[in-house]
Amino acid sequence: MTTLGAVYRPQLPPENLRSVVLAAEESGVDSLWLWEDCFLESGIAAASAALAWTERLKVGVGLLPVPLRNVALTAMEAATLDRLFPGRVTIGVGHGVQDWMGQVGARVSSPLTLLREYTIALKALLAGERVTTSGRYIKLTDVALDWPPHQPMPIYVGGLGMKTLDLAGDAGDGTILDASADLDRVRTISGSREHPVIVYVETDSRDRAFVTDLVTQVAEAGATSVILQQSATSEDPEGFVRFVGSLDGVSA
Structure with missing residues (x-):
């Protein structure tokens, strides 16, 4: 069954995150997703707080912009979150806005x-390996985490273009599609890989029938998770995540 989640957009103040996180926890939302957009909020810092405030809510960070972050630092942060909150963290990476x-x-x-x-x-x-590599951009010499996750941690890859999405299928453990993806794109991507596909869907509607139909269409196209997001100018994010929680179980 396709799971449902919601986004807390980084255009909203960091100090308002706690009330939204608690609303998501209480209303049964499966996952809350956070973005690391420049120059707004840190995805990792926000995720750490959200996880600490809750007991069962899953938290995704999608996407972390890889040019901005040394890979060893991202590994350290992701591993720390996974050891502190096992099984509740999903990390996605991408190009970042150029x-x-x-x-x-x-x-x-x-x-x-x-x-x-x-x-x-x-x-x-994150699989606990000791890594030495000298690529065009990534250069590591005998690097290993002292505190890796107890189990290898899946890494999702997101993007827009087909070359990036092909890369996600080859190298990632999951694919993230943003709200610009139409149903044909969701079908194409979902049908070409065996790993999970997360799809962001933008809507400000709280018409249950309309949103239920929308979620069902995306789920039937192959999404394993549908993540509803409000527009950047929308208000009442707490009410929105409670609405998303009330929809749990409607997807295909």
């Missing part, structure tokens, strides 16, 4: 190469 990466001096000439090297190295570190 204009933002340029603003901070982190833009690379081949984002695809970086993302592939990064994903492979990150997965190996």
